[in-house]
Amino acid sequence: MDFQIESVLREKISRRELKAFREFVMRGNLHPNFQRCRYILKASVGERLVGVLGIEFWGNYISLRALFVDKEFRKRGIGGALVKKAQEIARKEGVQSIFSYTLFWNNRFYGKLGFVRVNVHSVPWDIQQCVKYHHPHYRSCCALEWKCAQTQ
Numbered sequence: 001m002d003f004q005i006e007s008v009l010r011e012k013i014s015r016r017e018l019k020a021f022r023e024f025v026m027r028g029n030l031h032p033n034f035q036r037c038r039y040i041l042k043a044s045v046g047e048r049l050v051g052v053l054g055i056e057f058w059g060n061y062i063s064l065r066a067l068f069v070d071k072e073f074r075k076r077g078i079g080g081a082l083v084k085k086a087q088e089i090a091r092k093e094g095v096q097s098i099f100s101y102t103l104f105w106n107n108r109f110y111g112k113l114g115f116v117r118v119n120v121h122s123v124p125w126d127i128q129q130c131v132k133y134h135h136p137h138y139r140s141c142c143a144l145e146w147k148c149a150q151t152q
């Protein structure tokens with residue numbers, strides 16, 4: 001199955017498309033706030049939106065926001081491709097690390113992509129505060145880090 005991954009600058013996204021992204025991630029019970037994202041990565045199959053990932057920049061770091069793939073299209077590499085695109089952007093933009101907060105059952109998925117679990121207190125304070133506010137499952141989440149300098 002062919003899918004496309006596209007990165008779009010948030011400021012260039014129409015209200016209508018932003019609304020579609022918000023409604024899409026709400027299906028996964030994720031907080032639909034893309035306000036702080038510089039990019040939104042979008043996965044599509046034909047015209048159909050099947051995956052979304054927001055990329056927030058916090059100084060020298062990136063924080064991933066609302067990674068969600070349509071249930072019907074999971075386990076086909078789309079989520080991985082979205083995260084790899086984020087890693088490509090991180091390298092290009094010269095940031096130090098990418099952080100992601102996630103529920104433990106996604107640790108394997110992130111582990112395959114080179115992320116390692118870190119103490120939540122080692123995450124930059126601004127990111128911690130933002131995630132606390134927007135992430136409905138914050139208290140049960142693990143913090144994961146991918147360092148840009150590592151070879152992958």
Ligand SMILES: CC(C)(COP(=O)(O)OP(=O)(O)OC[C@H]1O[C@@H](n2cnc3c(N)ncnc32)[C@H](O)[C@@H]1OP(=O)(O)O)[C@@H](O)C(=O)NCCC(=O)NCCS
Nearest residue numbers: 028067068069074075076077078079080081101102108109
């Ligand atoms: C987490 C999530 C984004 C993963 O999306 P996905 O498109 O299924 O991701 P991938 O297909 O790249 O990888 C998922 C698994 O399928 C496997 N896979 C990838 N391509 C495959 C293929 N062609 N055939 C069989 N398995 C495959 C991967 O190895 C991976 O295995 P693992 O979970 O045991 O590590 C998706 O499950 C989701 O939207 N979950 C709900 C929301 C959520 O939890 N978001 C994360 C918030 S941080």
